[in-house]
Amino acid sequence: xxxxxxxxxxxxxxxxxxxxxxxxxxxxxxxxxxxxxxxxxxxxxxxxxxxxxxxxxxxxxxxxxxxxxxxxxxxxxxxxxxxxxxxxxxxxxxxxxxxxxxxxxxxxxxxxxxxxxxxxxxxxx
Numbered sequence: 001x002x003x004x005x006x007x008x009x010x011x012x013x014x015x016x017x018x019x020x021x022x023x024x025x026x027x028x029x030x031x032x033x034x035x036x037x038x039x040x041x042x043x044x045x046x047x048x049x050x051x052x053x054x055x056x057x058x059x060x061x062x063x064x065x066x067x068x069x070x071x072x073x074x075x076x077x078x079x080x081x082x083x084x085x086x087x088x089x090x091x092x093x094x095x096x097x098x099x100x101x102x103x104x105x106x107x108x109x110x111x112x113x114x115x116x117x118x119x120x121x122x123x124x125x
Contacts, residue, residue: 001026002024002025002026002027002098002113002114003024003025003026004022004023004024004096004097004098004114004115004116004117005022005023005025005116005117006020006021006022006094006095006096006116006117006118006119007020007021007022007023007119008020008021008119009093009094009119009120009121010120010121010122011122011124012086012121012122012123012124013123013124014086014087014088014123014124014125015085015086016086016123017082017083017084017085017086018083018086018121019080019081019082019083020036020080020081020083020094020096020119020121021078021079021080021081022034022036022078022079022080022081022096022116023076023077023078024077024078024079024098024114025077027077027098027100027114029100029101030101031053031101031102031103032053032098032099032100032101032102033050033051033052033053033098033099033102033103033104033105033106033111034050034051034072034079034096034097034098034099035047035048035049035050035051035096035097035099035105035106035107035111035112036048036049036050036070036079036081036094036095036096036097037094037095037096037097037109038090038092038093038094038095038121039092039093039095039118040089040091040092041091041092043092045095045109046061047059047061047107047108047109048060048061048064048068048081048094049061049064049068049070049081050070050105050106050107051070051071051072051079051105052102052103052104052105053074053102053103055071055072055074057104057105058070058105059105059107063089064083064090067083067084067085067086068081068082068083068084069081069082069084070082079096081094081096083121086121086123087123088123088124088125089123090121090123091121091122091123092120092121093118093119093120093121094118094119094120094121095115095116095117095118096115096116097109097112097113097114097115097116098112098113098114098115099111099112099113100113100114
């Protein structure tokens with residue numbers, strides 16, 4: 001059974017920083033892309049960032065470009081999201097996801113096969 005566990009969410013003042021991590025376990029696929037999505041209260045879940053298997057290609061939503069950095073450690077089966085200069089608009093539940101046997105970088109929810117339970121990020125203004 002594939003399991004994704006996110007960590008690192010919490011409460012942070014506007015302008016502050018927070019780091020999220022997501023560790024995958026129970027999988028047997030040889031390569032996979034990983035992504036972060038978020039869902040703010042009353043809104044649809046949206047793409048935040050994604051990274052390919054090698055880590056050499058990344059994608060960001062325009063709203064977070066220049067402030068967020070995605071990275072991964074395949075030896076630890078973990079993807080990270082470093083979030084800086086946080087704004088109240090970043091308040092949301094953040095979900096990580098895995099795209100099984102996917103060499104590219106997925107930006108659509110339909111690209112992903114497995115999802116974590118989410119971690120809440122609250123940015124106070």
